[in-house]
Every structure is written in C-alpha cells, then in structure tokens.
Amino acid sequence: MKTVTFEVFRYDPDKDKEAYYDTFQVELRRPGYLLLDALNQIKWELDPTFTYRRSCREGVCGSDGINVNGVNMLSCMTKVEDLGSDHLVIQPLPGMNVMRDLVTDVDDFFNKFITVKPYIIRKSPNPDKEIYQSPEDRKLLDGLYECILCGCCSSSCPSFWADKKYLGPNAFLRAWRYIVDSRDEGAEERLPILNDKHGVWRCHTIYNCVEACPKELNPTDAIVKIRKMLLDQQI
Numbered sequence: 001m002k003t004v005t006f007e008v009f010r011y012d013p014d015k016d017k018e019a020y021y022d023t024f025q026v027e028l029r030r031p032g033y034l035l036l037d038a039l040n041q042i043k044w045e046l047d048p049t050f051t052y053r054r055s056c057r058e059g060v061c062g063s064d065g066i067n068v069n070g071v072n073m074l075s076c077m078t079k080v081e082d083l084g085s086d087h088l089v090i091q092p093l094p095g096m097n098v099m100r101d102l103v104t105d106v107d108d109f110f111n112k113f114i115t116v117k118p119y120i121i122r123k124s125p126n127p128d129k130e131i132y133q134s135p136e137d138r139k140l141l142d143g144l145y146e147c148i149l150c151g152c153c154s155s156s157c158p159s160f161w162a163d164k165k166y167l168g169p170n171a172f173l174r175a176w177r178y179i180v181d182s183r184d185e186g187a188e189e190r191l192p193i194l195n196d197k198h199g200v201w202r203c204h205t206i207y208n209c210v211e212a213c214p215k216e217l218n219p220t221d222a223i224v225k226i227r228k229m230l231l232d233q234q235i
Contacts, residue, residue: 002028004080006038008050009091011098019098021089022047028080035075036064039090039102052102059214062150066102067091072152072212093155109151112167116175116193121186137182144177144222146215153209153219165198169209169219172200176222179229191230200226 003025011019024046026038036054043050052075055061059077066075069089080088096104147170154160154168175194179187194200200223209219 004028004038004085005087006042007087007089008042008101009089009098010050010101012049012100022050026080031081033080035066035068035073035078035080038080039075051100060148062148065093065150065152065155065214067093067155072156074150074152074214077214093151095155095157095161096151104151106151108164109154109168109170110149112154112171113149113174115167116171117186117190118171118174118178120178120181120184121189122183123185131183133182140180140182141177143217144173144180147173147177147217148215150214152212152214153217156208156212157203158206158208159202159204163198163202166202167194167199169203169223172203172226173217173219173222176226179226187229191226191233194226195230200230 006024006026007021008024009019010016010022024042026041029037029041036057039050039052039054043052052066053063054076055063057076059074062074064075065072067073067090068078068083069085072093090102092098092102092104096106096109099105149170151170153173154170157166157169159166160168172194175190178184179190203220203223205220205224207220210217213219
C-alpha cells in the first residue's frame with residue numbers, strides 16, 4: 001500500500017499566534033483514492049482537530065476548494081495518484097482570510113458575486129406562461145451556467161489578491177451568463193457595475209482563472225466579451 005506525505009496548513013485563531021504546517025503519512029487504500037479521502041483519513045484517524053469543508057463529494061457543491069502544491073482544485077474531484085507526487089503541500093485557497101486550517105471566510109467572495117445581480121431581471125410585464133427560449137438561445141448559456149461557486153478561479157487571480165474591491169472572474173462569468181440570457185432584461189443595470197476600476201478593466205488576462213476552474217469554464221472569455229460590449233456602447 002502506497003504512502004504519501006501530506007504537509008498540511010494549520011491555524012486555529014483561538015490558540016495559534018501564527019500558522020504552521022503538520023505532516024501526516026496517508027495511505028492510498030484503493031485505486032482512485034481522492035484528495036477528499038485523504039483529508040478524511042487525516043481527520044478521522046490521525047487528528048480529529050483538523051478542519052476543512054466538504055459536502056456533496058460529487059463536484060457539485062463547490063465547498064471543498066483547496067490549494068495543492070500551488071494549484072487550486074476540488075478535493076472531491078482530484079485523485080491523489082494523478083498529482084504525480086509523494087509529497088503534497090495542502091493549503092487553503094489563497095487570497096481569502098483563513099478561519100481555521102483549510103476553511104476560509106467566503107463572505108467577501110459571495111458578496112462580490114451578489115453585486116452583479118446573478119438572477120434574471122425582467123422589465124416587461126410577467127407573461128401568462130413560461131418565457132420561451134429557443135435551442136439556439138439556450139446554447140449560448142453552455143459554458144456559463146455550470147459554475148459551482150467553488151472560488152478556485154477568483155482565488156487564483158493576482159488582481160483578486162491585490163485589490164480587495166475587485167469583483168473577480170467568478171462574478172464576471174456569472175454576470176455574462178445573465179447578460180446573454182434571452183429571457184433577461186437587466187444588462188443596463190449590470191454593465192455600470194462591471195464598467196468600474198474594480199470591474200472588468202482590472203483583469204490582466206493571464207488566464208489563471210481558466211486553468212484553475214474544475215469545470216473547465218472560461219471566465220476570461222466572458223470578461224473580454226463584456227469589455228467589447230462596453231466599448232461598442234461607447235462608439
């Protein structure tokens with residue numbers, strides 16, 4: 001049975017003056033052993049005080065984003081063997097305040113998400129039946145709606161780290177998802193929010209967010225399209 005060394009970020013604000021790292025030897029007990037399996041093994045068998053987020057185990061809830069050897073990922077979607085290393089450094093997502101161990105404070109992340117009004121806005125009177133959407137219009141949402149709000153993209157972004165008011169790639173992706181939705185009539189409310197010094201113009205198109213996304217979405221593409229829409233309106 002193969003053993004992998006896990007060097008894990010630890011911090012308990014109730015007793016620690018600063019963060020430190022604990023080292024654990026984790027057994028890979030079956031083929032396809034997930035990072036989440038390894039974290040569970042540490043908590044359930046080695047140190048019950050170890051703290052991290054987990055829920056669905058299916059790559060749906062987005063709660064278990066972590067940083068492994070400098071790369072953001074979901075623990076429930078990543079096989080330890082696929083990382084190709086016998087020594088893994090496990091840290092919380094960067095750019096977020098740490099509450100304890102791998103658990104970060106996500107309030108700021110979700111507040112920025114809410115800022116872009118991530119819901120359908122209607123100005124027309126409500127119809128008597130559902131709003132029809134053609135297959136072609138529906139297809140425009142592919143690659144946009146699948147976001148699970150894990151924070152891997154925003155926490156991989158240097159602009160997000162440096163500018164605490166920067167909305168971040170997650171918020172921009174979700175804004176574009178509703179702007180292009182044929183049922184939505186709220187673009188004029190969202191675009192002024194996005195056309196801000198802490199908005200889409202703060203992106204430096206380095207594509208960290210694209211590489212970090214576990215759903216293989218492309219926030220940078222959404223940012224570029226929002227910029228084009230803003231420029232087209234000014235011409």
